[in-house]
Amino acid sequence: MKIILVGASGDVGQAAFAELSKRHEVVRVGRTTGDVRADISDPCAIEAMYEKVGAFDALVSAAGHVHFAPLAEQTDASLKMGFESKVMGQVNLVLEGMKRLADKGSFTLTSGVLDRDPVVAGTGAALANGALAGFVKGAAIEMPPGVRINVVSPGLLDVSERRYGALFPGHERVSSERVGRAFAKCVEGAINGQVVIVE
Amino acid sequence: MKIILVGASGDVGQAAFAELSKRHEVVRVGRTTGDVRADISDPCAIEAMYEKVGAFDALVSAAGHVHFAPLAEQTDASLKMGFESKVMGQVNLVLEGMKRLADKGSFTLTSGVLDRDPVVAGTGAALANGALAGFVKGAAIEMPPGVRINVVSPGLLDVSERRYGALFPGHERVSSERVGRAFAKCVEGAINGQVVIVE
Numbered sequence: 001m002k003i004i005l006v007g008a009s010g011d012v013g014q015a016a017f018a019e020l021s022k023r024h025e026v027v028r029v030g031r032t033t034g035d036v037r038a039d040i041s042d043p044c045a046i047e048a049m050y051e052k053v054g055a056f057d058a059l060v061s062a063a064g065h066v067h068f069a070p071l072a073e074q075t076d077a078s079l080k081m082g083f084e085s086k087v088m089g090q091v092n093l094v095l096e097g098m099k100r101l102a103d104k105g106s107f108t109l110t111s112g113v114l115d116r117d118p119v120v121a122g123t124g125a126a127l128a129n130g131a132l133a134g135f136v137k138g139a140a141i142e143m144p145p146g147v148r149i150n151v152v153s154p155g156l157l158d159v160s161e162r163r164y165g166a167l168f169p170g171h172e173r174v175s176s177e178r179v180g181r182a183f184a185k186c187v188e189g190a191i192n193g194q195v196v197i198v199e
Numbered sequence: 200m201k202i203i204l205v206g207a208s209g210d211v212g213q214a215a216f217a218e219l220s221k222r223h224e225v226v227r228v229g230r231t232t233g234d235v236r237a238d239i240s241d242p243c244a245i246e247a248m249y250e251k252v253g254a255f256d257a258l259v260s261a262a263g264h265v266h267f268a269p270l271a272e273q274t275d276a277s278l279k280m281g282f283e284s285k286v287m288g289q290v291n292l293v294l295e296g297m298k299r300l301a302d303k304g305s306f307t308l309t310s311g312v313l314d315r316d317p318v319v320a321g322t323g324a325a326l327a328n329g330a331l332a333g334f335v336k337g338a339a340i341e342m343p344p345g346v347r348i349n350v351v352s353p354g355l356l357d358v359s360e361r362r363y364g365a366l367f368p369g370h371e372r373v374s375s376e377r378v379g380r381a382f383a384k385c386v387e388g389a390i391n392g393q394v395v396i397v398e
Binding site for chain 2: 043070071072074075076079080083084087088091092095098114115116118119120121122123124125126127128129130131132133134135137138139140141142143193
C-alpha cells in the first residue's frame with residue numbers, strides 16, 4: 001500500500017511509521033520535516049499536499065495539538081485553537097481525502113486518552129478527543145463504498161514521558177510498539193467507525 | 200433553587216422547563232424570547248446575561264445548533280459553525296459561570312444521540328456531541344469544590360418528530376417527560392462528569 005502519514009515526526013507518528021513502513025510505502029508529511037511539507041491547519045495546504053502525493057491507499061494522521069491549562073485559565077480562544085488544530089485539521093484531511101482515496105482505502109486519525117481518563121489541565125484535549133470520536137462514528141456510515149475510517153486513542157506513550165509525563169500522574173505508559181500495531185489494525189484490517197484504545 | 204435555563208424555547212428546553220419549574224424558580228434565557236435575551240455565540244452576551252440574572256444555583260443549557268448535510272457536502276466552515284454554536288456556546292456558559300455559581304451548584308448541558316447512533320447527514324451533530332461529552336468528562340475534575348457538571352444526551356424527542364423525524368429513520372422517539380427528568384437528575388442529584396443518556 002501507499003500510505004500518507006501526516007504528523008510523521010511526532011511520537012505517535014514515529015510509532016505508526018515504525019510499524020507501517022515494514023510492509024508499505026509510507027509518505028511522511030509534516031509542517032517542517034518529512035517527504036512532503038504541509039500545515040494541515042490550512043485547507044488549501046491539505047489540497048496541495050494531496051495533489052503532490054498523487055494516488056494513495058490510506059491516510060494516517062497523527063497531527064494536531066491542543067492547549068494544556070487549568071480549566072479556570074482556559075478561554076474561548078484557547079479551546080477553539082485546539083479544536084481547529086487537532087480536530088478540524090484531521091477532519092479536513094478526511095473531507096478532502098474522500099474525493100481522492102483509492103477503492104478499499106481507509107482513514108485513521110489519532111485522539112488520546114483524556115476524554116475517558118481525564119487529568120488536570122487536560123480539558124482542551126478531552127474536548128478534542130471526544131469530537132474526533134463523534135466525527136469518526138458519524139462519518140463511518142457516510143464513507144464512499146468500501147472506504148473505512150477509525151481513530152486510534154492511545155494513552156501517554158513511554159517516549160513522551162519526558163515532555164508530558166508530569167501532566168499524567170499515575171497513568172500507565174504505553175509502548176510505541178503497541179501504538180504502532182493499533183495503526184496497522186486500522187489500515188490493514190477491516191474495522192470501521194471504531195475508537196481503537198491503546199492503554 | 201434559582202435555575203438559569205438557556206435555550207428555553209426549544210423542544211429540549213421546554214421539556215427541562217416543564218419538569219424543573221414544578222419545584223424551582225427558572226429564569227428562561229433565549230436569543231429572541233424568554234425572561235432574559237442573550238445570544239450565547241457571543242461571550243460578551245453571556246457575561247451580560249449572568250450580570251443581569253445575578254446569583255443562581257444551577258445553569259441548564261439546551262442551546263446551540265449544527266448543520267445537517269451529507270458528509271460529502273460538509274465543509275470546514277459548516278462543521279466549525281456547529282462547533283462554535285452547540286459546543287463553544289455551551290462551554291462558554293460554563294467558563295463564565297464557574298466564576299459566579301453558588302456553592303453546590305451545577306452545570307447541565309445538552310448533547311444528543313448521534314455520536315453513538317449515527318444517521319446520514321448527522322456528522323456535524325456527532326462531532327459536537329462527542330466534543331461535549333469529552334469536555335464534561337475533563338471539566339468535571341476541575342470544577343470548584345462541590346460544583347458538578349453533566350450533559351444530557353437525548354434521542355429525538357417525540358415533539359421534534361415533525362421537524363426532524365425524516366432525518367432519524369427507525370430511531371426510537373423519547374418523551375419530553377423522560378427528557379425533563381434527566382435534567383432533574385442532574386440538577387437535583389449528585390452525579391458529576393456523566394453523560395446522561397435518554398433513549
